[in-house]
Amino acid sequence: MSAGVICRVAVEADDQEACFAVRKEVFVVEQQVPEDLEYDAYDAEAVHVLAVSEDGLALGTGRLLTGAAAAAKNGGDPEVGALGRLAVTRAARGLGVGAALVRAIEDAARARGLTAVDLHAQTHALGFYERLGYVVYGPEFPDAGIAHRAMRKALARREPAGPGEGSAP
16 A cells, blocks of 8 residues: 555544545546435445545545445345445555555454455456455346446454564554
8 A cells, every 4th residue: 555545434524524525526426326326324324434645635435334234235144244335536546545445444344243244346346356355256237337246255353463563454
């Protein structure tokens, strides 16, 4: 990941607004997803993650659904989270921001005791997620007029760093 990129759970209202602004830029403006499809009832309960530069500029976002919201998207398994709405601004693409966001969302899933993460990837992004350990399952399907595939990754528990090892990645 590019030095100076920070990923954090968006707890404050300003961070959540930044997440929605990135999603609007990427999905609504660039990909022309209707705004009423982009924002949904899941947003209120989702864990939103925000990537920012050292100077606080929003670079990307993603969300994690848990519990019944995730089960509705993953076939009913309450131990599997649902990663979604992953978006990186045009200016920040290719800098490792997307991978950092996925890792941060996986960490949030582990912290909540989840054993795996599911996602619905746009087909052009399958290679990106495969490089991060996700495996495709099921047939291709349309979502907001864009071809998608379901993917899943089992989460291994991260061991805390031992003395002299530094922090866990």
